[in-house]
Amino acid sequence: MEPKVTYSDLVIIGAGPAGLMAAAWASRMGLDARTLDDKLDRVQTGRADGLHVRTLEILDSFGMANAINEKAYQLREICSWNPDPEDDSKIQRTERVRVKEEELGRFCQLGIHQGFIEQNFIDFLQREGRLSVERNTKTKSLQLEEALMTDHTAYPICLRIERNNITTNGATADQGCKKIPNTKMRSPQEEIIKARYLVGADGGHSWTRDQIGLRLEGGKTKVHFGVVDIVPITDFPDIRVSCSIHSTKAGSTMTFPREDRLVRFYVQLAETGSEGDDLDTSKVTPEMITEKASTILSPYKLSYEHCDWWSIYTVGQQCAPSFSKGNRVFLVGDAVHTHSPTMGAGMNVSMQDSYNLVWKLGQVIKGIAKPDILDTYNAERQSVAQTLIKMDRDMCDFYEKGAGSDAHNYDEFYERFRTFLSGVGVEYGPNSLVVTAREDDGSRDSQSGTDLDGSSQTRRPSTRSLASKIPLGQRLPSFLVLNHAEANIVHVHSMLPADGRWRLLVLAGDISQVAQMARLRTLCARMDAPSSFLRTYTPDGDKVDSVIEVLTIHAASRRKVEVFSLPELLRPFDSKLGYDYWKCYANNYEGEEGDFDDAYAEWGVDKDEGCLVVLRPDQHVSLVCGLQDVEEVEQFFSTILVPHKRRKAVAVGCGK
Template sequence: MEPKVSHSDLVIVGAGPAGSMAVSWASRFALNTRLLDDKPDKVHNGQANGLHVRTMEILDSFGMATQINKLAYHLREICSWNPDPDDESRLQRTQRILAKVEQHGRFCQLGIYQGFIEQNFLDFLESEGHVRVERNIETKCLQLDEDNMTDHNAFPINLRISRQVPASSGDTSDTNSDPSAEEIVKTKYLLGTDGGHSWTRQQVGLEIAGGKTKVHFGVMDVIPITDFPNIQISCAIHSAKTGSMMTFPRENRLVRFYVQLGETGSERDDLDTDQVTIEMIAEKAATILSPWSLKYELCDWWSVYTVGQQCAPKFDKDNRVFLAGDAVHTHSPTMGAGMNVSIQDAYNLMWKLGQVIKGTAQPRILSTYNDER
C-alpha cells in the first residue's frame, strides 16, 4: 500500500516552547502548517522555569501575558547568603538587591513552569482554529530535492512520518486510519524545534559545537518546610564547606532549588549522575542551608543536569530547513535561559517566513535569521 501524500507550506517538528511559538505565528498568518511531536502530551511538571521581560513582551503580543502574569512568581528581589566570617558554620545575609521603583515596568522576570506556558500556546491555537498538535508522530526519513531548493513556490522537502499509537484526544488527524500507516508530507519549508538531540539537525548534517563540563547540579521543585527566613525570595546561598545553591520561588507555594552536587572525575568527588535520587538532592540542600532546617511537603519534579553550552555554526539549510531552540543551541537549564532564547528564535524567524510564504516579502529576508540569532 502506497503511503498517503500531502502538501504543506510549513512543517514544524517538535511542539515545545520554540515549536509552539512558531506555530502560533503560522496560525496568525493562516499558513497551511503541520505541527508534529513524538510525545503523547505536553510537559506537565518541571523543566524550564522562568520567563524574561522580552519574552513576556512577545507573549503579550499574542494575548498570553495576562494569564501568565497572574499565576507566576514576580522576581523583584534577590538575596545573597554567605558564611559568617566569625563562625563559618553559620550563614548570614550579605546582600539584598531590590528593583528600583523606576524599573517596575509592566513585566519583570517570572517564575512559572514550562507546562503552563505550553498550555497557553495550546489555548491560543484552539481559539484561532487553524492548527493543532499532532502527537505520537515518528519522523522516519527526510529527503531534499536539491534541484528545487531555490524555487520558493516548490515543495522540495519530503518528510516521511508515521503514527506510533492511535491519535490522542487533542489531535486532528484521522483516528479511523491505520495508526501505523506512513505518510509523505511534501512541504515548502521545514522547521526543527525538536530539542537537543534534534533528529532534524542530524538529517541535514549540521554539527553542534561545544560541550559539557563535569559540574553537576540537582534541581527540585518542592513545597519546602523550613525556618529559613528568605525562602519566599530568590536567593544565592554559599556555604563554607558544603557547596552552593540557588532558590527560585514558583507558583502554588513551590520553590525551585538548584543544588550543587559535585564534579565527575574530580579528586574529591566521583559523582555518578545515574545514581542521584531526590533524597540525595534534598539532603545536600539541607546541609548547605544548615543550621536552618529544610524538609519538603511535596516534590513536584526533580532532575540532574550538567553545566554546558553548545551551538551549531548555522541555523538553516539553504533557507528551506531551519532550526530553533535547543535543536541548534543548548544552555545550562538555569532561570529559563533555554526556553526564553527558544521562543525568541521562533518569533524572529516566523514573522519573516510567514511573509515570504504569503508573498509579501522576498525570500532573501530569511538570511537575516542567522545573522540576528
C-alpha cells in the same frame, strides 16, 4: 500500500515552547502549516520555569500574558547569602537586591512551570482554530531535493512521518488531554509531507539537526546541578525570595520560588577533577539533592513532603555553526544552542528564536517579502546564542568558585546580565532589515540593496539624532500614550500585536502648530498617492493597512486638535465599520490625563521636529528618518518587500 502524499508550506517538528511559538505565528499569519510532536501530551511538571520581560512582551502580543501573569510568581527581590565570617559552617544574608525589570519593560520576571506556558499556547491555537498539534507522530526520514532549494515556490522538503492513532472504546481519544488508561493503538499510518519550509524545534537531541548534518560545537563539563521542585518545610527566612547562596564547604545553591507553594532549588553536586571519576548521576535521588541543599543552608533546616519534579543537569555550552540549511530547514531553541539552567534563559531564548524566524517565513510564503530576508535569521539569533553562552559560562563560574567578591557584591554582578537576560537589550543588525545609524551631520552616505529584478537600490542610513533614545535594531521601548478619540491610556506595545504587519510610526510632533500640521498633511498626501509605498505593496481591494500599518503619536494637546482635523489616512474609513479611531494617539507630556511618562522625552524625540520610525513585525526598529523623508522609507521597503503586482509569481506555491 504507498503512503499518501500531502503538501504544506511549513512543517514544525516539536511542540515545546519554541515549536508552539512558531505555530502561534503560523496561525496568526494564516499559513498552511502543520505542527508535529512524537509525545502523547504536553509537559506536565518541571522543566523550564522562568519568563523574562521581553518574553512576556512577546506573549502579550499574542494575547497570552494576562493569564500567565495572574498565575505566576512575580520576582521582586534577590537575596545573596554567604558564609558567616564568625562561623563559616553557617550562612548569613549579605545583600538584598531589588529586581528592577520594570525599568526595562512593563512586566517583571515570572516563575511558572513550562507545562502551563505550553497549555496557554495550545489554548491560543484552539481559539484561533487554524492549526493544532498532531501528537504521537514520529518523523521517519527527511530528504531535500537540492535542485529545488533555490526556487522558493517549490517544495524541496520530503518528510516521511508515522502516526500512531490512539483509540478508546472505538473512538479517537483527545490527544490534547492526558492519556486515558483504557487506550488501544491502531496500526501506524505513514504519510509523506512535501513542504516548502521546515522548522526543527525538537530539543537538544534534535532529530532534525542530525538529518541535515549539523553538529553542536562545544562540550560538556564534569559540573552537575541537581534540580528539585518541592514544597519546602523550612525555617530559612528567604524561602519565598529568589536567593543566591554560597557556603564554605558544601557548595552553592540557587532558589527560585514558584506557583502553588513550590520552590525550585538548583544545587551544586559533589564534583571531582580526575578523568573517569565523575559523579554517577544515575544514583542521584531527589532526597540526595534536598539533603545537599539543607547542608548548604546551615544553620537552617530543609525537608519536604511533596516533590513535584526533579532532574540532573550536566553543565555544558554548545552552539551549532549554522542555524539553517539552505534557508529551507531552520533550527530553533535547544536544537542549536544548549547551556546550563542557572540563568533561567533557555525557554525564553528558544521562544525568541521562533518569534524572530516565523514572521519572516510567513511573509516569504505569502509573497509579501523577498526570500533574502531569511538570511537574517541565522545572523541575528546566532549572535544572541553566542552571547548567552558566554554569560552562562560566567554564571556557572560564579556558582562553582564559591563566595568570592562577586558573591559579596551581587548587585554589581547581576547588573552585568540584567539587560541582556531580560531580552530587551537584544540588538539586531545592521542588515537588510535594520538600517545602519548615522548622526544628522548633513552627510548622505547610502547603503545598497537589491530590487526584485536584480537592479541596484540604495537607501540612506537612519538619522540617529531624531530619536536618540530609540536603539536601532532593538525592540521599541514601550510607554503610555493616550488614544486621541477615546482618551484611554494604553501602552505603545498594545498597538503592535503579532499579526505579521510592518508598522510606520508617525511621531508627528506638536501638530497644534500650523507649520507642523502642514508637514503632517504633506506626508499623508505623499503616502496616500497611487504610486506611494503603501499602495505599491497593498493588493488591490485590501485595506490600506493590510501590509504596512500607519500609527500616529502626536505631541499636541488633545484640547487643541480635533480628531477629524487629522488626515483620513491616519483614521481610515470603512463603509461598514466607520472610522478607525485606534490608529491615532497623543503624547501626555503636559500631564493632562494623569502622571505618566513623556514618551517623546523617553524616546529622545523633539516635539517640534518629530520623525518616522519603521518597525518590523516583531517590534524591532528598522529605520528612523525625518517626517519629510518619505523616499527613505520607500527605499527601505523596496529592498525587502515585493510589489503586489509581482507577488503572484512569488507565492504561486502557497496553499497547494
